[in-house]
Amino acid sequence: MKPYQIIYYRGFGSPRAVWLTGRVLRQNELVSPADQAPFWDNLSASVSRFLTSEVDGITVRIEAFGQVFRTVTNDEGYFDITIDPAIELPTGRAWFPVRYALEGVLQPEGYEGKSGSGQGREVVKDGQLMIAPAYSQFGVISDIDDTVLVTGATSLWQTLRLTFLENAFTRLPFAGVAAFYRALQGGAVTTLFNPIYFVSSSPWNLYDLLIDFFRIQGIPKGPILLRDLDINASMISKEGHHLHKLAMIRKVMDVNPDLRFILLGDSGQQDPEIYADIIRDNPGRIVVAYIRDVSREADRDEAVQHLIQTAANDNVPMLLVPNTVAAAEHAAVLGLIDPDTLPEIRADRKADQE
Known part of the structure; x- marks a missing residue:
């Protein structure tokens, strides 16, 4: 047995x-x-x-x-x-x-x-x-797939290849992510602790791989919220992805009613749509949303720009950024991270690219 x-x-x-x-x-x-x-x-x-x-x-x-x-x-x-x-x-x-x-x-x-x-x-x-300690400046809610971890989530075959044929050592992070997330956790005042929550539509079966990957890459420790593996049409549909992530983000925000949040995601799937819903439903609680530009389709770019304008109408900046350094530079201007961490983030991005 x-x-x-x-x-x-x-x-x-x-x-x-x-x-x-x-x-x-x-x-x-x-x-x-x-x-x-x-x-x-x-x-x-x-x-x-x-x-x-x-x-x-x-x-x-x-x-x-x-x-x-x-x-x-x-x-x-x-x-x-x-x-x-x-x-x-x-x-x-x-x-x-x-x-x-x-x-x-x-x-x-x-x-x-x-x-x-x-x-x-x-x-x-x-x-x-x-x-989260009472003195936390903000919380961070981050997508994982194609935001932190290179998964090729817009390609089913690429995702399957990386999931089944690679391990936590050989999977690749997006360049500069580890240093940027460490800077966010420390905030503009380095004695702070800003909690980071990771949300994904990947199944719980991959939890140990993600734990090892974050540890190996030096990404700050935080709760990782995945989903039950249920092979049906709703699981792989955009609607199922959308509803799951919405529910997990709302759970994080509900148990932290006094905390404001930064949102990080990518343009490849539904993150801009999900974050626009969160911004609309939680006035005053979202500081900024950073969307990594991973899409190459004109229709998708147009849809994301529309959502950026929707967020702006709710008085929340949603930025489509080409890389981690661009997001970090903006965060430093907003007073969300210590500007002295920018050289480390740039160096981390360069090292990851190499």
Whole structure:
């Protein structure tokens, strides 16, 4: 029998409400990727991410903030719960520990964990959750595909090739992203901590790959919000993509009612449309939206320009930028990042391009 595995996704929230989610599977843990891994190893790991054995109807015990909470997995092994910390949180802290455990379940006979025999042991996973400190200047909500990570999201075959045949070491970031996001997290006053949230329509099955990719590239840590893998027409449609990202962005904003946000995306899919909706529905809460220009079609460029004007009518600048440096220079003018970080961002972009 394969071992039980708790996969936790970084939680997030505010002093009043914290959202936690994860999944329970029966499978061996995936090994960390290697820089020079052969084609077959990458393909094997990718297939393993999608051929999962879900555990439904199992109670997950969650320990956080000195309290215990419980929830039950659904028919695809997912669990989620919104909790109230119900305590006064320490000033200046952003990350807090959380422990997940399966109630009434022990690892099967013959299982050996990383630290030796795991047979008969309780199934436990330690994780972290993020709460924006009260002094945060703003929050950042960023798309992933073709905004942070080169995916070729406008080409199905390119996306499949990169997903299944590459790993976290060989996937490429957009040039300069890591340094720019570090600058945004630090803000114009480098003692600040501005939380960053990553939103994508990619499936949760790719979560570990993205965690490794962000770590390898030096991109600041933050919650990564993906979606359930449901192979049907609605999942791959523009409407399904639009509705999922809208829901995740609204969740982030709802649990941070006092925080204003910067939005980052690309022109290739629906980010300008989604961000225009968010701007319209949340007057005064969006500082600026940066859209990386990745489209090459005149009709798409015209549609994006129309959305930029729509945002301007709502008093929010939405900029179509050719690269990370252009967005960073504008952010420095607005007082969102320290101008002294611009040389590092330019150097980071040059290094990534090389």
